[in-house]
Amino acid sequence: MNILERLAALRALMKENGLSAYVVPGNDPHASEYMASHWCEMQWLSGFNGEAGTMVVTMDKALLWTDSRYYLQAGIELKDSTIELMRESDVDCPRITEWLCEQFTVHNSQCTIGVNPEMFSVNDFKAWKEDLAKAGIEIQSIDLIKPIWVEGRPAIPQDKLYPYSADFAGETVESKLTRMREIVNRKSSNRQWALIISALDEIAWLLNIRGNDVEYNPVVISYVVLEADKCTLFVDANKVDTVAQNYLDFNNIDVQSYEAVFAYINGLKGTVLYDGARVNEALFEAIPADCKKINTKSPILIDKAKKNAVELEGERIAMRQDAVALTRFFKWLEEEAFADGKTQTEWDLMEKLHEFRAMGENFVEESFGTIAGYQGNGAIVHYAATKDNCAIVKPEGMLLLDSGGQYLDGTTDITRTVWLGGRIPQQAKLDYTYVLKGHIALARARFPRGTRGNQLDALAKQYMWEAGITYGHGTGHGVGHFLGCHEGPQNVRTDNNPTALEIGHIVSDEPGIYRTDKWGIRTENLITVIPAKQTKETTTEDEWLAFETLTLCFYDTSLIEMSLMTEDEIDWLNAYHVRVYKEVSPLLNDEEKSYLAYKCAAIEL
């Protein structure tokens, strides 16, 4: 079927079911950031291959909402599809529910819109329902894609799940289950309760299992229902080999098939707890009417974010592996990549970096798609070079490199921006230095317990703000431990987020400056929240927190405008470089050691 045939098939089903519109969001049933291709319904229906978007199909119109990252790509891919592009980052673009209300209030006083409830979180579904009710529109749970996307639909991934040793996780399954049960006992007055868990990273963390079902995320497609006296994992039987089965048996985890979760939930009694931001509407609709329902922030999400000592030690090990790969990569870039007039493409650099990372002990895969943005491409915040469509890199100008690895020991995420050669424009030095000063200010921050990330965001921006420069992305995202490279609930962003930073949280520290068609500059380390030492000046009994920088890679000091740097900042940078050399050099050969020593040389005012 081509796109027009797919739309026609969908409309036939809509007509049959009395639906005025059908909505296909770019989600999967697990609120995943990276989705298995089985669930790429929006992409299949539209022909648009971007990662974010929502399709709306009416009897006479088809529209795709997506954000400014994808305007160009969508414009090309939607050509001749009859699908209209809705530019949702534009101020005057209506929200989808607004558009639906406007569309159907006028023509039809009684109309119904279909959606697959597996693709909506409980909270989103509720918000849509309320928005649409204002115009008298009803919303119906129905899956119209399954009947028409038969041929060529990829299966749900069938990779094996494997136990993740407590030697890496730092806590046994038994201990985690006991703790979670205590938390839920405090939330539920009824002793008969069940907690529905559908986020894949929460399941992986809770049961100490990992898998290969999703790119960049070592997770297993599954659901869990935790109860006071049992724990049931819903997962396809062929993902569970004997070793895994023994492991699950040993930990008293029952296994049922992936699809059985709905019937199981439908048989629950007492109180059912779920995180409405992460659990999908289909699971919610399966809860029996006479159960008490509690929508609560996932206790697993909250606990998972606070890394234990073993997880943090693993992160430090992974960081050293990552640093070796980056040191070798930058040495190669400086000494070999352009030797004898050779050039490279952005894709070549991505492959080379992968090659070095893959040599690392316990390396599993990248933690996200590497961004290698040369010159103006660095200014495109979510730039993704492909083999067939990428820039040629010469030994001149600016290169932004944002990459990370999944190691059994932990997850890394690092950005360095380096100057490849030629005269450095003064503006480039200023930009690099504003970014670096902000990056250091956040890394050096001390703050009282209870402080939220959004309170610290301006520390990373204050110097560039003084020059009238800012950036639109977050300053810091949470990072998982051999799990998602982006996780909550903590972050460092402008948005109001009630989550306070707590000991063991990991966040990135990545301010940036982007000049269209010229360059993008971003500097990123991962940092973790630690107790700060009391000083003798302390006036209050507040507990004080600070950050430990986890990432171990030198900065390009040739780009620093020294006149903007304070002594404190220079001291911090020099101490960091001393530490980088001390921790990374033992893993390098002599030639690499000399290179690292040269990159870590102290700078002076």
Next chain:
Amino acid sequence: MNILERLAALRALMKENGLSAYVVPGNDPHASEYMASHWCEMQWLSGFNGEAGTMVVTMDKALLWTDSRYYLQAGIELKDSTIELMRESDVDCPRITEWLCEQFTVHNSQCTIGVNPEMFSVNDFKAWKEDLAKAGIEIQSIDLIKPIWVEGRPAIPQDKLYPYSADFAGETVESKLTRMREIVNRKSSNRQWALIISALDEIAWLLNIRGNDVEYNPVVISYVVLEADKCTLFVDANKVDTVAQNYLDFNNIDVQSYEAVFAYINGLKGTVLYDGARVNEALFEAIPADCKKINTKSPILIDKAKKNAVELEGERIAMRQDAVALTRFFKWLEEEAFADGKTQTEWDLMEKLHEFRAMGENFVEESFGTIAGYQGNGAIVHYAATKDNCAIVKPEGMLLLDSGGQYLDGTTDITRTVWLGGRIPQQAKLDYTYVLKGHIALARARFPRGTRGNQLDALAKQYMWEAGITYGHGTGHGVGHFLGCHEGPQNVRTDNNPTALEIGHIVSDEPGIYRTDKWGIRTENLITVIPAKQTKETTTEDEWLAFETLTLCFYDTSLIEMSLMTEDEIDWLNAYHVRVYKEVSPLLNDEEKSYLAYKCAAIEL
């Protein structure tokens, strides 16, 4: 009646009405910060004279919840009253509704708690109702204080209201009413609507009237109901003299008695809008059941906060008057107060400062109770010296002075901390300088439009945080124009507040450090949000904002630890002192000019 008799009378009425408990919050019907004594029901019932607290009376218990500012005072004043002090700032202190639920869930499955709905905002009442419903407790609107507080109850203030010229207000009533009606028209789909306004500063601003009903706030006790075709002011007839009546007639403002508001609201039709955070529950309950009710942030609150050019020019005039008073005060303090071995009390200083302020053109009254905190008293954040209970001040040590004036031109609020003599401890210099650096960082901040105050809060704290010091109060509160010294919706605090800073907002900039029994240091100016100049470096199309400092008074430079100051900070401070001298000296005599010149002398590293 003594306290025990009052409690007994209340309990008799509770019994008669079948109530298990009665709650008396320390509020008035207008959500005022400063209350007329007529409404001090909590104080009357308890004998506790602090400004914040809530009384809960059951058949066998009486409890007063108040915060840590008042623990000492309440402990003394509640002695022999049978009233138990509940320390609500303590972590383990139950919230009132929690306590009620626990108290009555066990003993009584069906119980009702009485409250006067005039003393609860709609939102608070709703939250209480929901909290109590969890334990099956009902809440009943009933006023049991009125029948028992007859003898000696102060009347509602009867001062005259007076028109406030558009020459000061910068906008006519007609223009304000038209604008507000346009805003409400956009919110209400029904053309028949009414907006209930009960906050006294909103009424004063909207109708360009002022009065003397409340200490420190030039407002008139009244309600307003604004409709598409009329505007009704509910105010006691004897507050309206011929001039005021003519003014109100001219502006087509109907007048009805203060009490008539309930019957009037009860006769409304169509859509009724109210700000549930500010409108009291009694007004809400008067809305007919068949009206559509919209709980919306007050459009007057939002608009009032954005000062127009005339208001801002008025603020600048008031600031110069204030600066003259402060210059004269500090000159007197330095040259005369302690001459020939004289001492002063904190009260003397407050009176002297008032004397100088009262000489100012268009001065009306203080904008809040002056805080003169000598040595350790400066560390008590809400310290209030009284004539009979205050410290003796000698020409040594630290004095914190926080004060402000209401001028017809505008409202001021300034804190300076000065060293009166003797050797300055190094810690005092460090503390003063951390505070000053934070104060300057906020005043100098540039930020993109859309930035909220809570994003900037850490700028004022970062230097003291580095030393492990912080403070519990807000960094900045909104300030009215010849109205409340504390107003919303904007502020600079740690709390999440969705309000972005906008051009014309005024906030205070007042970081502080408090060392119990030693000293308190706070430095406060008022600053207003202005457009910032674009720089040639700007990368985005964001609009940039900055602050203009309004307050015009020198800092005590003898307390600065110069080694902590950056060149930028010193430049800022010197430029500020140049400006202070330039703007204030023309209003001074020669002797005062020399004194000011000496205090404004440039400092150097």
